[in-house]
Amino acid sequence: MKRITYILFFLCCLTGNITNAQTYPELVKLGDEAMQTGQYSNAVYYYAFTLYKIDQGLEAGYYPYEISTTYEAPHTDNTGAIVPPVNPTDKQIKVIHRLGKAYLLADDYENAEKWLAAAIKYPQEEFPNARFDYADALMQRGDYQAAEQEFTTFSNELTDSLSLFHDKARTKIASCEFARNQAVPDQRIIVEQLEGKMTEGSTNFGIQFTSDSHIIFSSARVKSNSDSTQKKDENFLLDLFIAPVNNGQIGTPEKFPFPLNSNEFHEASPTMSDDGEFIYFTKMNPANKNETQIFGSRKIAGKWIEPFKLGSHVNKEGFRSLTPYFQSSNRRLYFSSNQIGGYGGLDLWYVEVKENGDITEPVNLGSSVNSSEDEISPYFQDHLKLLFYASSGHIGYGGMDIFYNVWDQNTDDFGPMKNLGQPVNSPSDETAFIIDDSYINGYVSSNRAVCTTCDSIYSLRAQCNQIYAVKLPGLKFKISGYVYDKKTNNPIPNARIEFKDITYEWPHFEITSDENGYYEQDLIPNLEAFLRASKIDYFADKALISTLGEIESKNFEQDFYLDRIPDKEITIEGIEYDFDSANLRPESEIVLDKLIEFLELNHNIIVEIRSHTDIRGDDDYNMRLSHRRAKSVVDYLVKHGIPLERLVPKGYGETTPAEITDDQGNTTIMSPEYIESLPNRKAKEEAHQRNRRTTFFVLEQN
Incomplete structure (x- = not known):
């Protein structure tokens, strides 16, 4: 899984004041602590030194500040990478498992595959998921067939039927099948790594548009050799940068000024309001990735004020919050957090930021977006009504992929999730994506390239984040x-x-x-x-x-x-009134609502609303009653928006019996004589009911 803001590459950034040589247990403990705080590359170094300390004996020393050892260098392959020992001891086996996992989390998939392959030869109860991790490394390198076999073997060997890894393995197997079936990328889509100043430093990612022809992004790079405010180990700590964009060409990036960029912390994943007056970003303690929170700042008199940590609705105590995105149109702040109430791992949430600065309770985006794994880097394309984000829990190509959901205005919610596909996604990790309103020009953050600036004495070959331009063919x-x-x-x-x-x-x-x-x-x-x-x-x-x-x-x-307009009246089925009354029954209103839709669609016709009675009762009374009933229908239609000038109410009493046409085209008139000829009371009552009807007749079509 990709780590975007929390890899610290050099041992000189380690916390703790170690001045003496460390023993085997002490080094293992340091490595374990580095794993817990997210310093995975540091863990690689600790475990690697530990492994060869065992080989050389307990008196071998390790001095982290001097980057030196008291024993000769370990064996390496022809690329300079260290290799697993042959016939390892029990102690070495335990470290091999740890080192393989550390390589995987440090995004060094090449070495992770090698060391985890060695680890699964020597199963350990302490490391029950080593084969899963090995399969994950294979998948990250695009070997889907081998990865699927290993995930299947892992699933079959899993003895704990309640383990979450059952579901994880099934998802990974489905992802391998998906990736193999989607092996041919869309040739119309061009994905190219940015060049020039945008590639400087050890990592670049998290790009966002601004409303004034600029982009903002995260980068770890040296600003200048003479910068007195430069951070310690500047090349490996993250800052916020801004760059102009002209006709698709990105100009020279400039670092945001202090106080947005501090001298001790990672600052990353910025997002700015449309008016350019507010900015939100992720801030993380480089010594502990668990201390990851969202900060904000505003511009006053052209200068950014001291950043402030957002309140508990966003930054829950004891949990991580990161990768914000601010949607200015409805003042929603989307973000990722592992706070309680989610589906597992990091979920996507949103809060509303009121004009006065108040923030509402967080809302989880639900199961159509979130999974049991991690979702990060939300980006809502307002014009296209699409939510883009990165996820490691949905079916994809390996690691994190870019997914999107369509905003459904009818349900006021997001529709089903879809994978953005290749070549935007790859076997490696894609962690952020943005696209312009034309759906032609965009950018994706990806670690599909091997980092060339982070090799160590143990040849850490981490996959490092860089920004890639995405050119889509345009929508037709x-x-x-x-x-x-x-x-x-x-x-x-x-x-x-x-x-x-x-x-x-x-x-x-x-x-x-x-x-x-x-x-x-x-x-x-x-x-x-x-x-x-x-x-x-x-x-x-x-x-x-x-x-x-x-x-x-x-x-x-x-x-x-x-339908051709007939030259006779059309019965409106289902219109009923109270007995001896012109009052419409509630069920009649449902029918009339459909008539309203019909009249709105056919807005160019004038109709006569007709009401008829049966032959029973006084003729004059039936005529008056039918007229009142026709008028009650017209009144209802006018009340619900149909212009009165399009409606003519008219009562016909019993003067116009209904006409019934059968399938053969034969017409029968429900006259008094016909009704009297019917064989029983039930048939006669049905005929009377047909005569008691409401109809309409088209008088004119404009």
Whole structure:
């Protein structure tokens, strides 16, 4: 798993004042402490010295400040890397296991594979997951077939049925299968490491856009040889940097001034408000990665004030918080934290930052985003409504991958997670991703390249974070289809298709189908469009087309089927009234709500709302009752937004019996004579019910 802000490479940064030679137990303890505090490269050195101290005898000395030993150098291979001992002793076996794990967590996958391969030859109860770690190292190096075999073996050998590693192994096996089936990267996507000043130092990552043609990012680099405020071991401690961007070209980076960058801590993963007045970032104690918190600062009179630690809603005591992202449009601060209430590891959360600075309770982004492992580096692309982040717990290519979820405005939540795919993702770790509004130009932080500035006397070959430019082919969307007569299935030429962007970011327009009823139209990204097809003498049809969350070009197919407007009335099934009353029953309102939708779609028609009674009762009374009932329907429609000038209420009493047409086209009129001829009371009552109806008739179509 990638460590982005918390690897300290040189022993001279170690805490503790060691001046005397250390014994085997003392060195093992130092290595274990380094593992607990996240100083994995230091642990490599301790365990490596310990291993060869055993080989040379307990009197061999190790002096960390002098980087020297009292015994001759260990055996190495032709690359200069140390090699596992042949026929190791019990003590050496224990250190081999520790060293393999330390190499893995220090992102040195080449050496991790070698040492963990040696470790699994000598199983130890103290290290039950060595084969899992070995398979993980294989996966990080892209050997998916071998990794899948090792994960399967590990799963089969696992004796603890309740172990979390059962689920982890299954996920890893699925990831290996996924990666092998997705082996061919998208050739249209170009991923290239940045050059020049952006590659200086030992690591660069966590890039973010600002609203004023700049980028901000994290880097460990020397500012200048004459800088008196330079940090101790500057080349390996992180600071915040800013650089101008002009036509896609990044200018010379400059370090943010003190007090944002301190002299003792890592500062990383910055995010800035759109107005450039606020900045949030991760701050970490280099001696202990567990002390990782989110700080903020604001600009007053053009100068940044002393950073302040955010409150307990973000920085929970005893837990880590890191990689913030501020969404200015709704003042949401997304961040990663392992605080209680998550799904395991580091989860993504958000809080709302009020105008007065108050911060709301944290909200977990849920299982569609978070997993039992780590999620970091949230980035919400506001224009495209996409949440990007890095995860080690979802099915992917190895280590951390970039995933995204679409924001669903209807549910006010994020949709299902998707892997961004190769070549943005790789067998190594990708830990942050951003993209511009056009979905063409972006950047990804990745450790897919071996670091060339962190080799030691034991040849630590760590995978180091660098920033890569991502060039996407751009999104192209098109919609096409036919307009048909719903009854005959014949194409309708010269039909009108209207396009309305429900967000009003795209101008409304219309096109016309050709002589074959065919139409086509280019669409834009981030569009949710309402389409309406219409033709004189027909009722309209509709469709909703969305390119929201689409990150691949797509051709949509959408046909329309129009009903011809009949020359007779249309019954509105389900309209009921209280007995001897014009009051609508609640169930009738549900039916009328559907009629409202129909009239809104067909906004160019004027209709007569008709009410009919059966033949029982006084003629004049039935006429008055039917008119009141028709008017109650019109009143309901007007109350819910249908213009009165489009509605004409009219009661017909018992004067117009219903007409029933069967499947063969035969029409029967529910006249008094027909009803009287029916064989039983039940059939007669059903006929009376058909006559007691509410209908509408199209008077005019504009």
